[in-house]
Amino acid sequence: MRTSDFDFTSPLNLLAKFPIQERDESRLMIIHRMNQKIEHKSFKDLHEYFEEEDTIILNNTKVFPARLFGNKEKTEAKIEVFLLRELDSKDRTWDVLVDPARKVRVGNKLNFGFGLTGEVIDNTTSRGRILQLNFNGTHEELIKKIKELGKTPLPKYINRQPEKNDKERYQTIYAKKEGSVAAPTAGLHFSKHLLKKLEIKGINLVEVTLHLGLGSFLPVEVEDISKHKMDSEKCFINERTCKIVNSSIQKKKRICAVGTSSMRAIESSVSSNKNLNPFYGWTNKFIFPPYNFSIANSMITNFHMPKSTLLMMTVAFAGFDLIMEAYQIAIKEKYRFYSYGDAMLIL
Template identity: 35%
Template sequence: MRTDDFDFDLPREFVAQHPVRPRDAARLLDVGATLSDRHVHDLPDLLRPGDVAVFNDTRVIPARLFGHRDTVKVEATLHKPADGNGDGARWRAFARPGKRLRPGDTIAFDGGLNAAVEEKLEGGEVVLRFDRSGEELLDALETAGAMPLPPYIRRESGPDPRDREDYQTVFAQAPGAVAAPTAGLHFTERLLDALDRRGVKRVTVTLHVGAGTFLPVKADDPRDHPMHAEAGEIGDEAARTINEARAAGGRVVAIGTTALRLLETAAGEDGRLPAFAGESEIFILPGYRFKVVDLLFTNFHLPRSTLFMLVCAFAGTERMKQAYEHAKAAGYRFYSYGDACLLHPAETA
């Protein structure tokens, strides 16, 4: 297996810079035995009564900060709590200009938020200790920070004030992510109601998405890629609902790769799901045997990325390459603000 096996060409004009409105008007490619062009609002028709849809309810924090150290302008993007959870004052961050920062420096960010540089790491990464923690820090970020949009969203006009709403799911509850669970961005209250009427059960789990989700695989062999860890939780009620649905013949529909990764991390070899609280660093490559997820609703992903490798593992590498070529020819929009696909497992495609 080579990383080059998961490469494909994608001209820049296919990368969505803004979402469609309404959210559920985005296009949906149904990838099964055939390829079918639909829209996201058609999803209830593609599911069955008794299926259970699993949503990630993490909430994106405004993790992009601007400030200065003396006369030097500084930009920092928080990407992971340094102490294993988001309750503390210490965060790992990508900083620019990282080379000009030193341990002991104090950065004054917009909105009256201050942080000390505790440690310098590789690649412009630093550990920051803020002058507050917990809810107080999260409240300050809401005032001082901007949404941490992916690096491939590049607008001449810069960030859009609407990103605060656009880059957040309508069911976001638990603050802690520094990247959105982008499959969930397509859902509206109208679509959620339609799923309910269809008889599709809905549960939420939490996986705090980190900036590592955007990191390219640089190793020639993807198995040599160090996978990032993300904190997650599955509650008792969600686990029980999923287990009962599976026992009754319902399918588990992961809304996004983040929900899938958390479910597959927690599931036993028999597919039974317990309650879970901990970190997920599972790296799913072709050859992986899925234990609990039957369908995957997801966006279109970056070439050579861990997420494209995951969807290839789920639906088949050649099948996914065919689907992506079809999507390009049909004018689908790619990545976080783009369109979506519904993937059936390789053995049924």
């Protein structure tokens, strides 16, 4: 398939710039792959579609306050720095994106205030730089200072400054392992009350960790999608999760990946007999149609941007015609789109 096949008119009026008041009050479109039926529910109704010993897989990554604002030495030009990942804790070097990129060159020094400065030591891409941070303190104190100064890394298309509420709402309630620069947004809809309902019903809730970079959200710039390269992201799957998931596979129970990140994590570590293996490393798995999924037989995901890798994975899971029809229905029914938007459950 071609990248242009995944294009549609983006509903700017339906772009969710703010989270709704209650997490589980989001709308939930139910998509049945077998009979092509589509239902309209609330996310708080999710438990109705699962039974005892079914398994739901959650990505427990935690969003890092990755957006810093500094000034160039001498010119005082304001520069936005997006911390993607720490490269070397000893040298305090980071892989970053800068904006405006045209003003940031190798050798430039940036001042973030409160004793935190940085020097650009290399270029990586048109917007990418290697930044060496300088701070008079331990590594732990440096990270603490970054968290104090950093802002919630809301997606650019939200087009507003982060507010106090975003620090909590642009984070799942089960977030534990810090390392993402973007939220696993399908998980934002879960409330403590809903998780308790699922537990009481005897549904297994297991966790994986996949630290999201920006690679999943960057546009696909080649027409032949098989030539697109995903950025590598850290991924961890423990033995307990594997044991529970594999038991559900053997019992032919429902296994649901919450979000494209959870799906990418589990599909990155599949054994020859189609079971889930423990995994500790990096994955650049890119899932696009056609693709045979090995672990999950259901999936929760939000409504994504045109031509995105997230939409491509969703189509691979549910089929092109069904998902494109669902998106047109979502636009007609005024579902909210993107990170703070509504969700779909694909069965």
